[in-house]
Amino acid sequence: MRGLMRGLTWGNMVLLGQRGHLFPWAPVCLAIGIGGYFSLPIEPDAPVYAAFGVLGSICAAAALRWPGGWAALAWAVVLMATGFGLAGLRAHQAAAPVLDWRYYGAVEGRVVALDRSASDAMRVTLDQVVLERVAPARRPDRVRISLHGPPAALKPGQRIMTTGHLSPPQGPVEPGGFDFRRHAWFQGLGAVGYTRNPVLTVAPAQLGQDGLGIFALRMEASRRVRDILPGDVGGFAAAVTTGDRSGVGQEALRALRASNLAHLLAISGLHMGLLAGFVFAVLRMSLSLLPALALRIPVKKVAAVGALGAAAVYLALSGGNVATERAFIMVAVVLLAILVDRRAFSLRAVAMAALIVLCLRPEAVLGPGFQMSFAATTALIAFFGWLRDADLPRAPGWAKPVLGVLMSSAIAGLATAPVGAAHFNTLSHYGLIANLVSVPLMGVLVIPAAVGALCLAPFGLEALGLVPMGWGLAWILGVARFVSGLDGSQGYVAGPGAVVLPMIALGMLWLMLWQGRARLAGVLPVLAAFAIWSQAERPAILVADTGGLVGVMTNDGRALSKPRGAGFVARNWLENDGDGADQAGAAARWPGEEGKVRVMATGTAEIVHVIGKTGAAQVSTCSEKQMVISSVPLRLDGPCDVFDSKRLLRTGSLAITDKGIVTARQAAGRRLWNTRPTPKTRYAKVQ
Template identity: 60%
Template sequence: MRVLALVEAAMLRQRGHLIVWSPICVATGIGLYFSLRFEPDVHVYAQLVSAIFLGAFCSWKLPTAWSPVAIGVALIAFGFLLAGGRAHLVSEPVLKWRYYGPIEGRVVSLDRSASDALRVTLDQVRIEGVPVDERPRRVRISMHGPATNLLPGQRIMTTGHLSAPQGPVEPGGFDFRRHAWFQRLGAVGYTRVPVLTIAPASAANGGVPVTYWRISISNHVQNLLPGEVGGFAAAVTTGDRSGLRSDTLLSLRASNLAHLLAISGLHMGLLTGFVFLACRVGFSAVPAAALRLPVKKLAAVCAMVSATIYFLLSGGNIATERAFVMVLVMFGALLLDRRAISLRAVAVAALIVLAMRPESLLGPGFQMSFAATTALVAVFGALRNQDLVSGPKWLKQFIGLILSSAIAGFATAPIGAAHFNTMSHFGLLANLLSVPVMGAIVVPAAVLSAFLAPVGLEWVALTVMGIGLKWILGVSEWVSGLHGAQGYVMSPPDFVLPALSLSILWVILWQGRARWAGLVPAMAVMTLWGQGTRPDVLVAGNGGLIGVMTENGRALSKSKGNGFVASVWLENDGDGADQKLAAKRWPGEPGLVQRYQTEGLEIVHLTGKRAAQDFNECRPDQIVVSPVALQLSGGCRLYDSEKLENTGSLALSKGRLVTSNEASGRRLWSLGYSGQ
């Protein structure tokens, strides 16, 4: 009874602080939906609706101390329903076979692939021989041939290859099919031939005026600021990264400055903060306005308008959407005479983003942006009334900059390491040298260029902006070139990030000394991450590559081909080697038939048609992998191109073989694909 009384007292102490737990409960329900290996049927959803009503009823009937528990259960059920409803809402046809032929559609967006190829996303697609009701709503094509002056709204035609989005490159890995499902991408592919324009692009043509103006502004900025500086400026102002080379992106990531590319909380905060300050000072300078009008609230409205325009021009990705919602909540609180920056505001912003795009919970953009924001608000909220250092104002601001960079870096480091398998060892230094330039030069110059554009003088402000961006690129190149600038981290088990996040959130949000109990599971989870292991053998989904774990790291069966798969495997291992170096680790002589012994099994990789035609072994202790269809008699386990089409990629750990499709389960985004 005493324990129960202590628990009730602890629950009562949380009153007034419970709203911050709402997005956590909703996120838990969303996470449960995506963690399933089967697609829930209508009976499951009916039970969840009942759980919501039951939770609401119990919260009314239960004692005050326990009613939040019932509300939490209802919110978890609501999160599950939210994710399931969204998954069904975005359902679109998926191409069910490999296609080669004419492709026609309207350009809706442009970006670049990891190999620097221009990628174009089309809607209103026409594909020869595919009925209208089976055509993908959107397709994405990589341009390996000549493709210039493409603009949203332009209708184009080309001849290329298309196929359904592929599954994970290893069992349990990132599932591109799920990502494509929520983007309504029904096919991806490439073309090597020229692109023909059927209808020109214009602001009115095709119904994508905002995107048209966005890319037009991006092109104009890059014409005034050529090279990587122009590409950086376009990314900062419009979110268009197509003007940046892959080596520049790698340099920014290695120096922990890639967040300056994403239009997120930093950019939105600097922009709206500058507009708010400028408008407030401007209104206050006019006596009639200062005496008769609510200057502070008018400045807040101006900041909200500028945030809306910036959001529309940015392309509206997850990070920008989160930042936009956060800004609206912050200035909305100011209009209502409430505290603008608080954990409640962060919670409201998280709820709005999750309600709009529940799938964003799984992405690094949502996780890193809310982790940084929550940590900054919590720490600076706790230090609000404390003077950390005595001295001049500039010194306090400098200390604040160091502290904020350290807090944000510490909060996002585990998430970045889990998703990207890298850690920047000198990221704090790079941010201290770059973020002040971003706030004092780049963002004000970008705002000024918008005001000067109507009179044709935007080049003046953009020139100043270019100086700041050139400095940031120089810092990125210098820091990324330092010895040991980048470390590599093995991918964690699936439970690590959710468990670590909940543990840290408990420490931040729980009221009372029991909050420190959250450090115990956090440390335990980090220990388990460090002691994790990787599969002994990995097999690509097309049978074209095998990777085996050796004492020197993963060895690959080929030095060329399947480059994307090879890079992902090595990244997930926390291995900084490239494919050529990993191929040199193979324990045996190179040849058309590669063999590897493990756990009493022989893995045989046939690397081409000739090797497949000449191979005639098939023993019970063999696993034979072939990228072409093969007929063998005997007791071996054969995984040729036809069988791999049904299984997806393979992983062998301690003698247990797991297929990608087994690990992913039968979900909406996999049921419509070939091989399911």
């Protein structure tokens, strides 16, 4: 008993010693609760939420009744319970009808978003959807359609109609993989599809509601930018200024990704920070040059208000997506700190921004944008805070800007590298060099020129700003193409297990946020996470949820059963394997000639992939040691295990290992976004 009391006293003193440094842990605890909600295999019901509410209330009452070191742990539990509840509330608020069958027929709706798909096709998102012979209660609120037919000049707010294919949002391409159904749930997308038919205008654009006027202004600004700056440079400029990436070609995108410069396309904290910083500096210097004003008003605070206004305009013009909202919140917290005479760049400011983002969009914690943004920002502030307090020799004045850029790029790159590798399975070996010669140009030329173009646009003189902006962006694209063309410019890594990123994040946060020598303990979970990652094993056999593709692991990498078709699935499988081959190269690993029936012997079974009705007509029997995968309904005589298209609709994609078969439905559990009825193919033909 005495030992227990001593332990409690020691723990209380340790936690009391952290007072004044505990607030940055608040979003960490909130995120743990949010992560707990999303990790559950079954959707929690009302008693579960009630239990968390009671637990949080008890802990809050205990913390208020007995303030002290241990009260910090009680508040941590309160925040975790709150995060769990916020995530559940957000998931239920996002609920909307989801198409639960394959549909072909007339599709009508209002244009609310325009972008491009991975296949470089124009993609339109519609709301106020009308589907032929579908009751209003069963219609999705939003659908997204890729346009593979004749070119269409679409405008925001325009009501259009076409004939196309729609289906429910696709599940994970492999068990435990990225769940597009969950992503679509929070985006409000109830169906996705494509059309090869012409698009007809039903009604002209209606811009007086739902913020479509801003959307129309963005698209008009994007068009004007691309008129002045043609090609990929114009598409890059439009992406930076309006968030419209539809003008950037696939070759340029690949080069930017391979050189680790793709983050410059997204309107992120870098762009928002550079814009706000430029406006803040210009306003402060301009006002300081007027003694009559400088002596009477707080110039610094006026400049902060002006910079905040400029950031808000940028937020509106860029479309206000999740990444841009996050960037604006972080910049707003910094500028508001200036207004209340607090240190602008501190871990408290980052923590406040993270809390706001997590409260507004709890699901953001699962995405690479949130993770990379806050990883880089937290690491930079923690590092430069340590550098400020450390007793190190001071660099000469001329060297400080150079060292600042070098250290900033290195620290941000190291902080975000594990997140990027985990989500995208790639490492840019020369990314640091590419960023060192590109990012400074964003601050000294591209963003100031963009601000100048915005100010001159009302007078029709925006070209005076856009042309210099184009020079800077052309340089960045040139760097991207040069770096991506170097031998070994890009490496590939296999996807990690589910525990790896949380272990790395918690270890690094402990290292940066905890005070005292005990912070070094944070290195241990990071090292353990990388050790687990290095031992990650990929499934021996993968099967697409349509039965349209099979991948078998060989000594040379994964062999794919088809060189074409199901490209999205193939690309994701190979990326998760850490394999740099394309689909055609991976298909060449499959033995035998290409055909409608592909056979490969493995250590446990012989895999037979039946492709289409032609392949099904060639197969009538099977043996016990065979596993037959078919993209169409199939009936065979024999004791084999058959996964045809009907069965795969129930199971989802498959991962087969020595331990057995894991289905996507088993891995994903039964959640709000995947518990709708099993899809049935129904066709509502246009009469």
